[in-house]
Amino acid sequence: MNKIIVYEHPDFRGLSMEFTNDIPNLVQENFDNCISSLKVIRQPWVLYEHLDYKGLEWVYEQGEYSNVSFHDMVSSLRLIIEDLNDPKITLYEHPNYKGKEIEITCETNLYYGSFDDMASSHIVQKGAWLLYEHPDRGGRYITARYGEPVPDYGVPWFHDCVSYLRPLKPGKGTVTAEVLLEKKEEKVTSVIIDSIYGLNSTDHEQTFSTSLSKEYATTITENFSFSNSKTISAGTTFSVDVFKVKNKFNLSVSNTFTVEKGKSESHTEIGKVDITLPSTIRPHTKLSVSVIRKEVDVKVPVKLTITHMVTLLPSVRLGPRPLSSRVFLSPH
Template structure:
């Protein structure tokens, strides 16, 4: 959900209001010119000093702002609905989109290049941009939204050939849901590993009770990992991959880091050895490597896309006992 919470005093104190849609006049909500701190969830919001989205503009991205520079001056609020994933703005060094142009797709401090204090017009193709008078996001600023075509900075107060920094607004955190497609599970390999061997010999004419412990506990481990299928693709938000009711894998930034779960398995051994026999006990752990497709649904700003990942596990949970009895020669 996209939401802004505005507070009467700094540090989120005093009266507050929550809004999920545009507010053209905060005075009609009995909250005009009194905002001193802000919390934003989801997409950015634009705050205006005048009603009807006019006057000085300030942008609030997702986060908490215990104090704001426009203390007690905000009169209207507007939610940013533009797609902010692939921002693009073109600056021109002459009015009416003429002269030398510069296409920008990421935050840029123009003081480090040849286009500092050169822009006289612009076209915003994607996203919402803040244009600053000085480098490092300082000085007077102008908010340019998608589709904005400002043909002459002379009409914009104090801005012609004074643009020194451009910044594209960032969208709110994505919501990620995952679905493990167990029906498409693939067993990559299976093998038996002997983890213990116990032997007992009965040279008498009578059945004997096994002299070693008849019950032992072994640890079994399962490693879990996740990776995205597409090379170079990253998931910027963390999410939980639910393997079973007791196991959750936290995935962060597309990490393939593994987690290991430990189980204890109690194995009961045969208790008796026949006369003139040798009993051999092998404790076997079955190691299995499986891979399962994972479908991720990534929702941001009301838009969803699907990505594919893969869950892998290397498991040694299945522990069993194999035993064999063979005769031994009688002692003469």
């Protein structure tokens, strides 16, 4: 779920409130002009200086912010609902989408190209963007969102001022794991790790007494392989609950796994065997006692469910829109 948690004081102290929908009036929530730190889960949020999404704006993507840009100045908040995957924006040299144009699909520093300080209008084909006055995310910036074309930047200082732009990032998807014990496969092999021998070559029974105490090392390897490598990307972290196989042995796996190509996790356990024998050996008989270790290869399917953020957009009317309420200062 998309949400924002706002706090009264820096470092997530004091009173706090949690919101999952747009809030046009924080006065009604008894939290007006008192936000000093916040946490964003998944999609970005826009914080506004005044009620009804007006005045200065500050955008925060997924993360934890122990100090917001301006303390005690927020009166409304709004969730970015656009699908932020595969962003695209077209900048135009002149108002009303005229003159030269440039299409951009990723974070770009226009200072290094031929379109620096030239844009006067734009159309967002997909996603939401921040357009900065100076290179490297510097100076003031404006938001550019899908469904809100801007035919004229409308404020004299922002004509021919865009030097840098970047798309807002979607919140990270979640990965949940379900261990399918009912579909496990087992392969058991027996390995002799030690033996004791006694020989009675006489015509009479003999009593054979001996003892054995030995430590041995057992290596346990936990390995995850994926039937569809395109589904899980490297670096993805997910959790699997520790479980036990209902058998003569227990099997446990680490709580958290990070996907890395060809990676397996191993650890060694030390065991000890103590054997004390009094035993009777019949005439002309050899007694053999073997210490056997059972090696078990268990394959347990794990169902991974990946949830990506895809937000359905409401229908909108594409028309001119004033820009004066969308100018704000960079928190960076």
